[in-house]
Amino acid sequence: xxxxxxxxxxxxxxxLAASASAQETDTPPRVALPPxxxxxxxxxxxxxxxxxxxxxxxxxSGEELDRAVAExxxxxxxxxxxxxxxxxxxxxxxxxxxxxxRSLLSQGYTREQVVGYFEQRYGEFxxxxxxxxxxxxxxxxxxxxIVLLGGLLVALRLRQRQRSAxxxxxxxxxxxxxxxxx
Amino acid sequence: MNRKVLLVGLGISxxxxxxxxxxxxxDPQIVDSPLVGKPAxxxxxxxxxxxxxxxxxLRGRPVIVNFWATYCVPCWAEHPLLVEGSRRWQGEIHFLGxxxxxxxxxxxxxxxxxxxxxxxxxxxxxxxxxxYGVYGPPETFFIDRDGVIxxxxxxxxxxxxxxxxxxxxxxxxxxxxx
Numbered sequence: 467x468x469x470x471x472x473x474x475x476x477x478x479x480x481x482l483a484a485s486a487s488a489q490e491t492d493t494p495p496r497v498a499l500p501p502x503x504x505x506x507x508x509x510x511x512x513x514x515x516x517x518x519x520x521x522x523x524x525x526x527s528g529e530e531l532d533r534a535v536a537e538x539x540x541x542x543x544x545x546x547x548x549x550x551x552x553x554x555x556x557x558x559x560x561x562x563x564x565x566x567x568r569s570l571l572s573q574g575y576t577r578e579q580v581v582g583y584f585e586q587r588y589g590e591f592x593x594x595x596x597x598x599x600x601x602x603x604x605x606x607x608x609x610x611x612i613v614l615l616g617g618l619l620v621a622l623r624l625r626q627r628q629r630s631a632x633x634x635x636x637x638x639x640x641x642x643x644x645x646x647x648x
Numbered sequence: 649m650n651r652k653v654l655l656v657g658l659g660i661s662x663x664x665x666x667x668x669x670x671x672x673x674x675d676p677q678i679v680d681s682p683l684v685g686k687p688a689x690x691x692x693x694x695x696x697x698x699x700x701x702x703x704x705x706l707r708g709r710p711v712i713v714n715f716w717a718t719y720c721v722p723c724w725a726e727h728p729l730l731v732e733g734s735r736r737w738q739g740e741i742h743f744l745g746x747x748x749x750x751x752x753x754x755x756x757x758x759x760x761x762x763x764x765x766x767x768x769x770x771x772x773x774x775x776x777x778x779x780y781g782v783y784g785p786p787e788t789f790f791i792d793r794d795g796v797i798x799x800x801x802x803x804x805x806x807x808x809x810x811x812x813x814x815x816x817x818x819x820x821x822x823x824x825x826x
Contacts, residue, residue: 510700510772512691512779545783558749559784562774587781589682 518583521574531572538567538580543594551594681781681800688713688791689779693746695767696756701744704795710817711742711791714766714805715777717750718758720785722804727762733810734765741814746771748785792817 526534539553544560552560552567563584570580584592596602683689688711692702703711714730716723734743743766747755755768771777780789788801790813799813 510692510694512689512776514689514775514779517689559774559777562749563778565773566775566778584778586682587779588783589680589781592781 514583517586518570518575518579521576522579523571523574523576525574526571531568534571534577535564535568538571538577539564541577541581541594542567542584543592545588545592549594681797683781683789683797684800686797687795688789688797689776690795691769691776691779693769693771693776695769696752699767701767701769703744703791706742707795708793709740709742710793710814711744712766712814713744713746713780713789713791715746715748715780715782715785715787717748717785718754719750720748723786724762726786726804727765729805729807729810730765731763733814737814737818740818742766744769746776748777748782749774790814790817792820 536553540551542552542563544550544552544555544557544563546557546559547555550560552563567580567584570583571577575583581593590596596605598606688703690702690704692700694700703713712730712733714726730743733741737743745755745766745768747768747770752768752770759768769776780787783802786801786804788805789797790799790801792798798817799809801809
Protein backbone atom coordinates (compact mmCIF):
# COMPACT_ATOMS: atom_id res chain seq x y z
CA UNK A 467 0.00 0.00 0.00
CA UNK A 468 2.81 2.37 0.97
CA UNK A 469 4.70 1.41 -2.17
CA UNK A 470 1.64 2.06 -4.33
CA UNK A 471 1.15 5.47 -2.69
CA UNK A 472 4.83 6.28 -3.15
CA UNK A 473 4.65 5.23 -6.82
CA UNK A 474 1.54 7.33 -7.38
CA UNK A 475 3.28 10.26 -5.70
CA UNK A 476 6.32 9.80 -7.96
CA UNK A 477 4.10 9.66 -11.03
CA UNK A 478 2.22 12.79 -9.98
CA UNK A 479 5.51 14.61 -9.32
CA UNK A 480 6.87 13.56 -12.68
CA UNK A 481 3.66 14.67 -14.42
CA LEU A 482 3.86 18.07 -12.73
CA ALA A 483 7.56 18.37 -13.55
CA ALA A 484 6.89 17.43 -17.19
CA SER A 485 4.02 19.90 -17.54
CA ALA A 486 6.05 22.61 -15.80
CA SER A 487 9.01 22.10 -18.11
CA ALA A 488 6.65 22.07 -21.11
CA GLN A 489 5.25 25.41 -19.98
CA GLU A 490 8.67 26.89 -19.41
CA THR A 491 9.73 26.18 -22.97
CA ASP A 492 7.36 27.50 -25.58
CA THR A 493 8.73 25.20 -28.24
CA PRO A 494 7.33 21.66 -28.42
CA PRO A 495 9.75 18.84 -27.57
CA ARG A 496 12.03 17.85 -30.39
CA VAL A 497 11.14 14.44 -31.75
CA ALA A 498 13.74 12.33 -33.49
CA LEU A 499 12.12 12.12 -36.90
CA PRO A 500 13.50 9.93 -39.64
CA PRO A 501 16.26 11.71 -41.50
CA UNK A 502 16.24 12.09 -45.23
CA UNK A 503 18.11 9.56 -47.32
CA UNK A 504 21.83 9.51 -46.68
CA UNK A 505 21.55 11.47 -43.44
CA UNK A 506 22.42 8.52 -41.20
CA UNK A 507 25.66 9.01 -39.35
CA UNK A 508 28.29 6.85 -40.99
CA UNK A 509 29.01 3.62 -39.15
CA UNK A 510 25.94 3.90 -36.96
CA UNK A 511 22.63 2.13 -37.30
CA UNK A 512 21.41 -1.41 -37.54
CA UNK A 513 22.58 -4.31 -39.66
CA UNK A 514 19.75 -5.64 -41.77
CA UNK A 515 21.41 -6.68 -45.01
CA UNK A 516 22.18 -10.26 -43.91
CA UNK A 517 18.54 -10.73 -42.91
CA UNK A 518 17.21 -9.37 -46.18
CA UNK A 519 19.62 -11.20 -48.46
CA UNK A 520 20.60 -9.80 -51.83
CA UNK A 521 18.33 -7.29 -53.52
CA UNK A 522 16.23 -9.09 -56.13
CA UNK A 523 15.18 -6.00 -58.05
CA UNK A 524 16.87 -2.92 -59.43
CA UNK A 525 17.57 0.25 -57.45
CA UNK A 526 14.72 2.74 -57.84
CA SER A 527 14.87 6.51 -57.85
CA GLY A 528 12.79 9.57 -58.66
CA GLU A 529 9.10 9.13 -59.43
CA GLU A 530 9.46 5.36 -59.78
CA LEU A 531 10.75 5.22 -56.20
CA ASP A 532 7.93 7.49 -54.95
CA ARG A 533 5.34 5.23 -56.60
CA ALA A 534 6.93 2.06 -55.19
CA VAL A 535 7.10 3.55 -51.67
CA ALA A 536 3.41 4.56 -51.90
CA GLU A 537 2.47 1.02 -53.03
CA UNK A 538 4.43 -0.72 -50.27
CA UNK A 539 3.11 1.74 -47.68
CA UNK A 540 -0.50 0.75 -48.43
CA UNK A 541 0.30 -2.89 -47.54
CA UNK A 542 1.80 -2.13 -44.12
CA UNK A 543 -0.20 -1.39 -40.99
CA UNK A 544 0.94 1.53 -38.85
CA UNK A 545 1.93 -0.08 -35.53
CA UNK A 546 0.73 2.91 -33.50
CA UNK A 547 -2.67 3.26 -35.16
CA UNK A 548 -5.94 1.40 -35.50
CA UNK A 549 -6.29 -0.19 -38.94
CA UNK A 550 -4.40 2.57 -40.75
CA UNK A 551 -1.65 1.93 -43.26
CA UNK A 552 1.68 3.69 -42.95
CA UNK A 553 0.69 5.53 -46.13
CA UNK A 554 -2.34 7.05 -44.39
CA UNK A 555 -0.79 7.77 -40.99
CA UNK A 556 1.17 10.80 -39.92
CA UNK A 557 2.57 9.05 -36.82
CA UNK A 558 6.33 9.23 -36.35
CA UNK A 559 6.52 5.40 -36.49
CA UNK A 560 4.74 5.41 -39.86
CA UNK A 561 7.14 8.08 -41.15
CA UNK A 562 10.11 6.03 -39.98
CA UNK A 563 8.74 2.92 -41.68
CA UNK A 564 8.11 4.80 -44.93
CA UNK A 565 11.69 6.09 -44.78
CA UNK A 566 12.94 2.53 -44.22
CA UNK A 567 10.87 1.25 -47.16
CA ARG A 568 12.24 4.07 -49.33
CA SER A 569 15.79 3.24 -48.31
CA LEU A 570 15.35 -0.48 -49.09
CA LEU A 571 13.61 0.12 -52.43
CA SER A 572 16.33 2.55 -53.46
CA GLN A 573 18.88 -0.20 -52.78
CA GLY A 574 17.09 -2.58 -55.17
CA TYR A 575 15.00 -4.64 -52.79
CA THR A 576 11.66 -5.68 -54.25
CA ARG A 577 8.21 -4.87 -52.86
CA GLU A 578 7.89 -8.48 -51.61
CA GLN A 579 11.28 -8.29 -49.87
CA VAL A 580 10.38 -5.01 -48.17
CA VAL A 581 6.96 -6.26 -47.02
CA GLY A 582 8.62 -9.52 -45.90
CA TYR A 583 11.18 -7.53 -43.89
CA PHE A 584 8.47 -5.70 -41.93
CA GLU A 585 6.61 -8.97 -41.42
CA GLN A 586 9.79 -10.61 -40.05
CA ARG A 587 10.15 -7.77 -37.53
CA TYR A 588 6.57 -7.11 -36.45
CA GLY A 589 4.83 -10.36 -37.27
CA GLU A 590 1.91 -10.90 -39.62
CA PHE A 591 -0.11 -8.30 -37.68
CA UNK A 592 1.74 -5.60 -39.60
CA UNK A 593 0.17 -6.71 -42.88
CA UNK A 594 -3.10 -4.91 -43.56
CA UNK A 595 -4.22 -7.86 -45.68
CA UNK A 596 -3.57 -11.15 -43.87
CA UNK A 597 -1.98 -13.91 -45.90
CA UNK A 598 -4.42 -16.56 -47.14
CA UNK A 599 -3.09 -19.50 -45.15
CA UNK A 600 -3.83 -21.42 -41.93
CA UNK A 601 -6.55 -19.92 -39.74
CA UNK A 602 -6.53 -16.79 -41.90
CA UNK A 603 -8.34 -18.83 -44.53
CA UNK A 604 -11.47 -18.41 -42.38
CA UNK A 605 -11.30 -14.66 -42.97
CA UNK A 606 -10.93 -15.14 -46.70
CA UNK A 607 -13.43 -17.99 -47.10
CA UNK A 608 -16.11 -16.90 -44.61
CA UNK A 609 -17.77 -14.18 -46.77
CA UNK A 610 -18.01 -16.49 -49.81
CA UNK A 611 -19.19 -19.39 -47.63
CA ILE A 612 -21.88 -17.23 -45.99
CA VAL A 613 -23.14 -15.96 -49.37
CA LEU A 614 -23.14 -19.54 -50.72
CA LEU A 615 -24.94 -20.89 -47.66
CA GLY A 616 -27.49 -18.09 -47.80
CA GLY A 617 -28.12 -18.72 -51.50
CA LEU A 618 -28.53 -22.44 -50.84
CA LEU A 619 -31.02 -21.80 -48.03
CA VAL A 620 -33.05 -19.42 -50.22
CA ALA A 621 -33.04 -21.95 -53.09
CA LEU A 622 -34.16 -24.76 -50.78
CA ARG A 623 -36.89 -22.61 -49.29
CA LEU A 624 -38.17 -21.57 -52.75
CA ARG A 625 -38.14 -25.17 -53.92
CA GLN A 626 -40.05 -26.26 -50.82
CA ARG A 627 -42.60 -23.50 -51.33
CA GLN A 628 -43.00 -24.42 -55.02
CA ARG A 629 -43.49 -28.07 -54.11
CA SER A 630 -46.19 -27.29 -51.53
CA ALA A 631 -47.88 -24.93 -54.03
CA UNK A 632 -47.88 -27.73 -56.65
CA UNK A 633 -49.31 -30.17 -54.12
CA UNK A 634 -52.18 -27.84 -53.15
CA UNK A 635 -52.91 -27.23 -56.85
CA UNK A 636 -53.03 -30.98 -57.47
CA UNK A 637 -55.38 -31.46 -54.52
CA UNK A 638 -57.58 -28.65 -55.78
CA UNK A 639 -57.68 -30.06 -59.31
CA UNK A 640 -58.51 -33.53 -58.00
CA UNK A 641 -61.29 -32.02 -55.93
CA UNK A 642 -62.65 -30.15 -58.99
CA UNK A 643 -62.49 -33.35 -61.07
CA UNK A 644 -64.36 -35.27 -58.40
CA UNK A 645 -67.05 -32.61 -58.11
CA UNK A 646 -67.54 -32.28 -61.88
CA UNK A 647 -67.73 -36.06 -62.25
CA UNK A 648 -70.63 -36.38 -59.83
CA MET B 649 -39.56 -26.70 -37.94
CA ASN B 650 -38.80 -24.74 -34.76
CA ARG B 651 -36.30 -27.38 -33.74
CA LYS B 652 -34.57 -27.07 -37.10
CA VAL B 653 -34.33 -23.28 -36.74
CA LEU B 654 -32.95 -23.72 -33.23
CA LEU B 655 -30.31 -26.18 -34.44
CA VAL B 656 -29.22 -23.93 -37.31
CA GLY B 657 -29.09 -20.95 -34.93
CA LEU B 658 -26.98 -22.87 -32.46
CA GLY B 659 -24.74 -24.16 -35.27
CA ILE B 660 -23.99 -20.58 -36.33
CA SER B 661 -23.87 -18.83 -32.96
CA UNK B 662 -21.97 -21.43 -30.90
CA UNK B 663 -18.73 -21.33 -32.93
CA UNK B 664 -18.91 -17.51 -32.90
CA UNK B 665 -19.35 -17.50 -29.13
CA UNK B 666 -16.39 -19.88 -28.70
CA UNK B 667 -14.29 -17.65 -30.99
CA UNK B 668 -15.28 -14.57 -28.96
CA UNK B 669 -14.51 -16.37 -25.69
CA UNK B 670 -11.04 -17.31 -26.92
CA UNK B 671 -10.36 -13.85 -28.39
CA UNK B 672 -11.44 -11.99 -25.23
CA UNK B 673 -8.82 -13.85 -23.22
CA UNK B 674 -6.09 -12.33 -25.36
CA ASP B 675 -5.08 -8.66 -25.18
CA PRO B 676 -5.20 -7.38 -28.79
CA GLN B 677 -2.49 -4.84 -27.94
CA ILE B 678 -0.02 -7.63 -27.21
CA VAL B 679 1.41 -9.09 -30.37
CA ASP B 680 3.87 -11.93 -29.94
CA SER B 681 7.23 -10.98 -31.38
CA PRO B 682 8.48 -13.20 -34.19
CA LEU B 683 12.00 -12.27 -33.05
CA VAL B 684 11.94 -14.30 -29.82
CA GLY B 685 14.27 -17.27 -30.28
CA LYS B 686 16.12 -15.52 -33.12
CA PRO B 687 19.44 -13.65 -33.16
CA ALA B 688 19.08 -10.05 -32.02
CA UNK B 689 19.58 -7.56 -34.87
CA UNK B 690 22.98 -6.05 -34.36
CA UNK B 691 23.24 -2.31 -33.95
CA UNK B 692 25.89 0.30 -33.43
CA UNK B 693 24.64 3.48 -31.83
CA UNK B 694 25.98 6.54 -30.03
CA UNK B 695 24.88 7.39 -26.51
CA UNK B 696 24.17 10.88 -25.21
CA UNK B 697 27.89 11.51 -24.61
CA UNK B 698 28.89 10.36 -28.08
CA UNK B 699 30.27 6.99 -26.98
CA UNK B 700 29.61 4.24 -29.49
CA UNK B 701 27.94 1.03 -28.32
CA UNK B 702 28.16 -2.02 -30.58
CA UNK B 703 25.81 -4.82 -29.56
CA UNK B 704 28.02 -7.48 -31.15
CA UNK B 705 30.89 -6.48 -28.86
CA LEU B 706 28.79 -7.26 -25.79
CA ARG B 707 28.44 -10.93 -26.74
CA GLY B 708 29.29 -13.30 -23.88
CA ARG B 709 27.15 -11.43 -21.35
CA PRO B 710 23.36 -11.13 -21.32
CA VAL B 711 21.98 -7.81 -22.55
CA ILE B 712 18.70 -6.11 -21.69
CA VAL B 713 17.63 -3.63 -24.36
CA ASN B 714 14.84 -1.27 -23.38
CA PHE B 715 13.11 1.07 -25.85
CA TRP B 716 11.84 4.06 -23.90
CA ALA B 717 10.89 7.71 -23.92
CA THR B 718 10.20 10.44 -21.37
CA TYR B 719 6.62 10.98 -22.63
CA CYS B 720 5.77 7.36 -21.82
CA VAL B 721 4.22 6.91 -18.37
CA PRO B 722 4.91 3.13 -18.08
CA CYS B 723 8.57 3.99 -18.78
CA TRP B 724 8.59 6.13 -15.61
CA ALA B 725 6.95 3.32 -13.68
CA GLU B 726 9.59 0.78 -14.68
CA HIS B 727 12.52 3.20 -14.34
CA PRO B 728 13.26 2.52 -10.63
CA LEU B 729 13.13 -1.22 -11.29
CA LEU B 730 15.66 -0.96 -14.11
CA VAL B 731 17.90 1.24 -11.95
CA GLU B 732 17.73 -1.39 -9.22
CA GLY B 733 18.33 -4.22 -11.71
CA SER B 734 21.36 -2.52 -13.25
CA ARG B 735 22.85 -2.14 -9.74
CA ARG B 736 22.11 -5.72 -8.74
CA TRP B 737 23.59 -7.27 -11.91
CA GLN B 738 26.40 -4.78 -12.44
CA GLY B 739 29.18 -6.52 -14.35
CA GLU B 740 26.90 -9.46 -15.16
CA ILE B 741 24.21 -8.04 -17.42
CA HIS B 742 24.46 -5.09 -19.80
CA PHE B 743 21.53 -2.67 -19.65
CA LEU B 744 21.00 -0.58 -22.79
CA GLY B 745 18.32 2.01 -23.41
CA UNK B 746 17.29 2.95 -26.92
CA UNK B 747 15.52 6.30 -27.18
CA UNK B 748 12.19 5.90 -28.95
CA UNK B 749 11.18 9.07 -30.81
CA UNK B 750 12.18 11.44 -28.06
CA UNK B 751 14.42 14.42 -27.54
CA UNK B 752 17.87 13.37 -26.27
CA UNK B 753 17.96 16.55 -24.12
CA UNK B 754 14.79 15.47 -22.29
CA UNK B 755 16.28 12.01 -21.79
CA UNK B 756 19.44 13.58 -20.33
CA UNK B 757 17.38 15.74 -17.96
CA UNK B 758 15.30 12.76 -16.89
CA UNK B 759 18.25 10.47 -16.18
CA UNK B 760 20.10 13.26 -14.36
CA UNK B 761 17.10 13.66 -12.08
CA UNK B 762 15.92 10.09 -11.60
CA UNK B 763 19.09 8.06 -12.15
CA UNK B 764 20.33 6.03 -15.05
CA UNK B 765 20.44 2.29 -15.56
CA UNK B 766 22.57 2.22 -18.67
CA UNK B 767 23.53 4.26 -21.71
CA UNK B 768 20.65 5.87 -23.60
CA UNK B 769 21.32 5.33 -27.27
CA UNK B 770 20.19 7.65 -30.03
CA UNK B 771 18.31 5.75 -32.73
CA UNK B 772 18.44 8.12 -35.68
CA UNK B 773 15.51 7.52 -37.99
CA UNK B 774 14.10 4.86 -35.67
CA UNK B 775 15.76 2.12 -37.72
CA UNK B 776 16.75 0.03 -34.71
CA UNK B 777 13.18 0.23 -33.37
CA UNK B 778 11.95 -1.03 -36.75
CA UNK B 779 14.53 -3.83 -36.82
CA TYR B 780 13.24 -4.92 -33.39
CA GLY B 781 9.60 -4.53 -34.44
CA VAL B 782 8.82 -2.09 -31.64
CA TYR B 783 5.15 -1.06 -31.55
CA GLY B 784 5.58 1.55 -28.84
CA PRO B 785 7.55 2.23 -25.67
CA PRO B 786 8.34 0.66 -23.37
CA GLU B 787 9.39 -2.64 -24.88
CA THR B 788 12.21 -4.70 -23.39
CA PHE B 789 14.23 -7.36 -25.17
CA PHE B 790 16.22 -9.93 -23.23
CA ILE B 791 19.26 -11.10 -25.18
CA ASP B 792 21.28 -14.05 -23.93
CA ARG B 793 25.06 -14.51 -23.95
CA ASP B 794 24.92 -15.87 -27.49
CA GLY B 795 23.05 -12.88 -28.85
CA VAL B 796 19.66 -14.62 -29.10
CA ILE B 797 16.46 -12.85 -28.01
CA UNK B 798 15.04 -15.13 -25.32
CA UNK B 799 12.11 -13.00 -24.14
CA UNK B 800 10.34 -9.71 -24.67
CA UNK B 801 8.28 -7.52 -22.35
CA UNK B 802 5.59 -5.24 -23.75
CA UNK B 803 4.73 -2.36 -21.45
CA UNK B 804 6.41 -1.79 -18.12
CA UNK B 805 8.54 -4.79 -17.25
CA UNK B 806 7.41 -6.48 -14.04
CA UNK B 807 9.82 -7.36 -11.18
CA UNK B 808 8.93 -11.05 -11.59
CA UNK B 809 9.70 -11.05 -15.29
CA UNK B 810 12.94 -9.10 -14.86
CA UNK B 811 14.13 -11.37 -12.08
CA UNK B 812 13.00 -14.57 -13.78
CA UNK B 813 14.48 -13.87 -17.19
CA UNK B 814 17.69 -12.35 -15.79
CA UNK B 815 18.33 -15.40 -13.62
CA UNK B 816 17.56 -17.72 -16.54
CA UNK B 817 20.00 -15.85 -18.79
CA UNK B 818 22.71 -15.83 -16.12
CA UNK B 819 22.28 -19.55 -15.46
CA UNK B 820 22.73 -20.36 -19.13
CA UNK B 821 26.34 -21.03 -20.12
CA UNK B 822 27.61 -19.41 -23.31
CA UNK B 823 27.28 -22.02 -26.05
CA UNK B 824 28.61 -20.47 -29.19
CA UNK B 825 31.54 -18.50 -27.85
CA UNK B 826 35.02 -19.36 -28.95
